[in-house]
Amino acid sequence: MHPSLTTATLTETLTTPIEYAGDVLVIGAGSAGVGAALAAARSGKKTTLVDPAGFIGGTLVSGIPIGGCYDGEKQVVKGIFHEMWERLHALDGCDDHPDQTTWLNIDPEKLKIVLLEMLGEAGVQLRLHTFFSRASMNGSSINAAIVEGKGGRLALQAGLYIDTTGDADLAISAGVPIAKGRTLDGKMQPMSLIFAVGNIDLDRFQKWGGYGKMESVWNEISVREHFRNPRRGNLSGMWGSPERSGERTFNVTRVTGLDGSDAHTLSRAEVEGRRQAWEFLYDFLQPHIPGFEKSFVSWTSAKIGVRETRRIVGEYILTRDDIWNFVKFPDAINCGSYPIDIHSPTDATTDYPTDHFYGGKYWTIPYRSLVPLKVDNLLVAGRCLSATHEALSAVRVMANTMGMGEAAGFAAALALQHKTTPRRLDARLVQDAMLQHGAWLGD
Numbered sequence: 302m303h304p305s306l307t308t309a310t311l312t313e314t315l316t317t318p319i320e321y322a323g324d325v326l327v328i329g330a331g332s333a334g335v336g337a338a339l340a341a342a343r344s345g346k347k348t349t350l351v352d353p354a355g356f357i358g359g360t361l362v363s364g365i366p367i368g369g370c371y372d373g374e375k376q377v378v379k380g381i382f383h384e385m386w387e388r389l390h391a392l393d394g395c396d397d398h399p400d401q402t403t404w405l406n407i408d409p410e411k412l413k414i415v416l417l418e419m420l421g422e423a424g425v426q427l428r429l430h431t432f433f434s435r436a437s438m439n440g441s442s443i444n445a446a447i448v449e450g451k452g453g454r455l456a457l458q459a460g461l462y463i464d465t466t467g468d469a470d471l472a473i474s475a476g477v478p479i480a481k482g483r484t485l486d487g488k489m490q491p492m493s494l495i496f497a498v499g500n501i502d503l504d505r506f507q508k509w510g511g512y513g514k515m516e517s518v519w520n521e522i523s524v525r526e527h528f529r530n531p532r533r534g535n536l537s538g539m540w541g542s543p544e545r546s547g548e549r550t551f552n553v554t555r556v557t558g559l560d561g562s563d564a565h566t567l568s569r570a571e572v573e574g575r576r577q578a579w580e581f582l583y584d585f586l587q588p589h590i591p592g593f594e595k596s597f598v599s600w601t602s603a604k605i606g607v608r609e610t611r612r613i614v615g616e617y618i619l620t621r622d623d624i625w626n627f628v629k630f631p632d633a634i635n636c637g638s639y640p641i642d643i644h645s646p647t648d649a650t651t652d653y654p655t656d657h658f659y660g661g662k663y664w665t666i667p668y669r670s671l672v673p674l675k676v677d678n679l680l681v682a683g684r685c686l687s688a689t690h691e692a693l694s695a696v697r698v699m700a701n702t703m704g705m706g707e708a709a710g711f712a713a714a715l716a717l718q719h720k721t722t723p724r725r726l727d728a729r730l731v732q733d734a735m736l737q738h739g740a741w742l743g744d
Contacts, residue, residue, distance in 0.1 A: 331359025340710025494574030506592030615687025
């Protein structure tokens with residue numbers, strides 16, 4: 302509950318049934334969680350994947366293109382990510398190639414099926430519609446992850462736990478030190494709701510001037526009309542899978558000043574994001590942009606996209622300098638190329654220095670950034686890794702979070718196999734496992 306709404310406390314004594322969830326329990330089924338669960342299960346470990354949604358993929362299936370796999374000359378994220386792309390491509394769900402572009406336009410519904418097939422083939426046990434509640438601790442180790450679902454409350458026990466919630470929900474409950482937002486004031490990047498518009502006359506739109514002209518008209522109209530969307534410049538993009546004729550996906554909304562790890566403000570963000578999507582179509586596109594006169598909102602993402610909330614403090618904190626200088630760590634478990642991309646927490650600007658990136662340049666993420674302080678049997682992957690506000694802005698895109706998840710899954714399996722903790726595990730074992738399964742970890 303939001304602090305301002307708390308008026309009293311309730312003390313409970315609960316008896317919670319314990320259920321064995323297998324060797325590895327992954328909390329959060331977004332891109333990082335899918336990568337982690339697949340890697341652990343393919344290593345021969347019984348794996349359970351938990352998520353509060355009724356589908357797999359999180360932001361991966363929100364409709365936004367998948368970014369971060371291409372450095373301008375070569376594909377830098379492979380492994381499970383590449384296998385996923387191959388399957389999706391075979392279903393005509395993605396015509397873009399990861400060795401040719403950093404943005405892969407996808408059919409999100411086909412991708413949902415691809416992910417389910419991959420997880421099913423690997424033997425991953427799914428627990429959807431299941432909310433993580435808190436960690437039960439035994440000293441410096443997690444004893445169980447308490448979850449709530451349709452069947453009630455359960456304590457899920459496993460040999461090793463992986464937090465891929467994006468918000469470090471398991472990590473903070475277990476006592477891992479947490480950072481949040483930028484150093485200056487703790488404020489976080491804004492959220493955006495992805496939505497699609499259908500029945501567009503794309504030929505007419507392109508003959509009129511296309512996306513570039515639309516942005517310039519937005520600048521003029523949005524100031525004059527005082528739209529609730531604070532963007533007054535770059536709109537981030539309009540994309541679309543060619544198989545979805547007459548439909549395009551938009552990443553144009555911007556919800557500032559709210560915390561995606563707090564249910565109270567996250568609820569406000571969901572409402573605001575949908576209002577901005579409606580405003581963008583019916584108050585801007587339809588009356589002002591040729592080709593959109595008879596268009597409609599064909600779908601909105603199941604939940605608003607959150608760029609940043611909590612980040613763990615791990616064995617190494619990835620920094621802006623590491624990204625800017627393209628550091629190659631000896632314990633690298635993921636290569637990436639996406640630029641620093643900071644949507645300002647307080648205004649409509651974006652720090653996106655693309656000229657410094659690409660051209661064959663790539664940075665790396667060290668294994669140590671997935672290993673949290675203070676808790677022994679936990680790994681963390683995805684946008685809640687150990688990184689600064691600035692570094693996170695580059696590594697948070699989905700190709701990279703899936704690569705991190707894959708590394709965490711192999712690390713969990715190897716730690717169990719060698720009867721050690723992730724902190725003491727030799728990162729070279731993780732690298733070897735990833736390379737054997739098709740990953741690329743640099744020149």
